[in-house]
Amino acid sequence: MYSNAAILRAIGESYFELENNSRPSKAIPKIIANLGQATKVDRIYIFKNHLNDLGEPCMTYTYEWCAPGVTPQLDFDYLQELPWSLFSDIETDLRTNRVINALVKDTKNGEFYEAMVAQGILSYLFIPIFSGSYFWGYIGFDNCSKEELFTNDQVSSLHALAATLGVKILNDLQHRKLLRSRKSFYDLINNMNDVVFRLDLEGTIKYLNPVWEKLSGYTVEESVGKQTFDFYESEYWVEIQQRLDNLINGITLEDMLELKLIHKNGQRIWVKVYAKLLKKENGKIQGITGTVFNIHQQKEMMLELQESQRSQQRLNELLQAVNEAHLSFFVENDFQSPLEVFLDQILQITGSKFGFIGEVFFDAGQPYLVTHTLTNIAWDEDSKEFFKKNYRGGIEFRNLDTLFGYTLRTGEVVLANDVATDPRASGMLPKGHPPLKRFLGIPVKKAGKFIGMMGFANKETDYTEEDVSFLQPLISGYANLISAIRINRARKKAEELQRISDEKYKLVSENTGDIIALHDLQMRFVYVSPSIKKVLGASPDDIIGKKPSEVFGVKENQPELSMQTEKFVVPHFHLLTGEEIYLEILMSPLMNESGEVYSYLATSRDVTQREKMLIELKETLAREQELNQMKTRFISMTSHEFRTPLATVQSSVEIMEMFLENEEISNKVKDKFSLHFSRISLQVERLSKVIADLLLIGKSSQNKIIVSKQPIAIQSFLGNLVDNYPVPPERTLKINKMQQEIELTTDPIWLSHIVSNLIDNAFKYSKGPKDPQVILSNDEKHVFLTIKDFGIGIPKSEQKYIFDSFFRAKNVSTIKGTGLGLNIVKDFADRIGIDIQFKSKENEGSAFTLLIPYE
């Protein structure tokens, strides 16, 4: 932040310099040095505008102040005669008296951007200087160390200072112009012949040389013999007589007098008369002789100069008044008291009897005026009371049918020197209002916006355009003040809104269990709600200014706070108990109007319980997975171990059956053995099937199943399978085929495994005389294969479990099984892209349908 106090002091000192240096060129170096020390920028300079040889507008780097250690650039050639056309957008702003207060990175002009970056400049302020209506140049402030903008108040005050500097420059110019013409006059006069005259002691003209004719318009003949007094303005007669007497009486030896000569054409001409006594050799006084110069031009110029100096001084006083209003508004927020002085001075200077100055507002497009100050012209008790009550807050004027209303409506100057007959003043004055004879209404505009108005009345002589142009610097100073007031008003409003929202925010944040915190860009706490005490044992005062990691400890791999904009969970340690507390944090970046992040808002919730449960759950899940793996490994290991002994048992039984053929053994023994052998075989077969199933499940859960699809003609494939199926005794198996053969792609091994399993079950769970059926049908995408039986069915309540491993329904009674078959069927069907649906009703039967896709 640039320091307000320092800038104000520097501005004050600068006004002093302007006041006390006759030439702006002497004041400027001191002013920019003052401002440089106050703002601590790296460089302040003034570019002066001029035309180059081609007549193009250019600027030249003319004054400079550099901070210690910064290289001066005053002698750099490239800063001389820089054409404005290179920076046309900047020129447009400055030429319309707009200040540029910006960061280099935001500039859109490539040429300018490069020039600024090359000099290491980060932010800058350009303030235009106007000499009258001429765009004279601008003051630039370069900051190379920070991206920092000046506040609106600071800009406004510096702009006012630049306006005053402009007025000073304008005056200086006029002054020098006058001096120049005065010099040429001297040259002239030196080359002109003098009028030589002789008078007698009574003042009668005795002699004149011919130059007299040029000066007075009278011929020498006409003039000689006449009284010298006749040729001069009567106001000088007494003085002339006095001077002549003094000469004659020897009180003065010679004399000189400036007076007005009356030309033959009536014109008054300033002349300078030198006179001395003319004595004869004998010492006798003969008369008076001398010379007359025409000093008219010189004298007029002198008077003009004096007038100009006087008006410059008055103007300076007035500017001082606006600036004082500005400063006192800046410092004390009071602009009314200095404006009262200001109005008084303007009334005096314009010779007006009363007037007002104020701000213009718009209400639904209609302009109206609110005074900052006005002359008290109250004429009766009521108007006195009204004035007293409303004066401070500003009096509102909304009647547009008046002379000031005309300015309000049109934004134009009103010069009304005969109010009584003026068509613009159609409205009546309130009864008792002092009569309005002449009126001058001036709009106050800034950057084309109509923001204020001044009105003056009853000057003794007519109001003129000159009055308006004379007041111009004051009007723009007042415009600056109004914009400063407006900026301040907007700021106050924003602060009030901010305060209300802060309060609401506090209310919420202090009454919730969640922690609400504001962090700066380095993640340091700027604000934190008191709830942090309960959750983490830290009191807000202790942690403001610190980072969360500095206070609550960091775990490894903790997410980087500032980077997160979504919810995330971070472990913290409770400051008092040391307990691990998990916070779920939601970070939202807060941005200013230009979209830059200036702060982070974090809302955090204690989710320790949830997080701990989650961790536990994860651990349980991991344990379960491990157990499952162990189980699978165990099953496949034991199955392998069972297979070999079973094969041995089976082959031994077969060998024993061969021995049994031996005739020596009785038939009775043979039968007994035979019965046991077939029992052993049956059980071995069942055991082998169980082991085969278990091995398959093991393979499947270890993902060792290989699927290899190939095209098959489904009708003949299934026909074959059914034909070769070992149908149990006294049962049959029929297949209902489709109209035509269909070729599709699938894994034939797994498909036949699935179908066989389903047919196995259909026979196994059949009861009654009806045999199971295989039915084939199709649509455009699938072949439907249904295996239907008329058996025991599956109880409704258990249907949802039938694909689970080891599940067997309650109604299977003595029918043997493991509950693995359907589990494997489902698993393989999934793997080769076949969907299984089934319908079943207890004691009526079941139908399992495979949906086999063509591809």
Ligand code: ADP
């Ligand atoms: P299991 O070895 O018991 O036959 P499955 O996995 O093949 O094992 O079948 C699981 C259970 O589903 C069976 O125990 C039985 O209760 C039921 N089930 C399967 N198919 C049929 C069917 N066609 N009719 C009636 N119940 C069936």
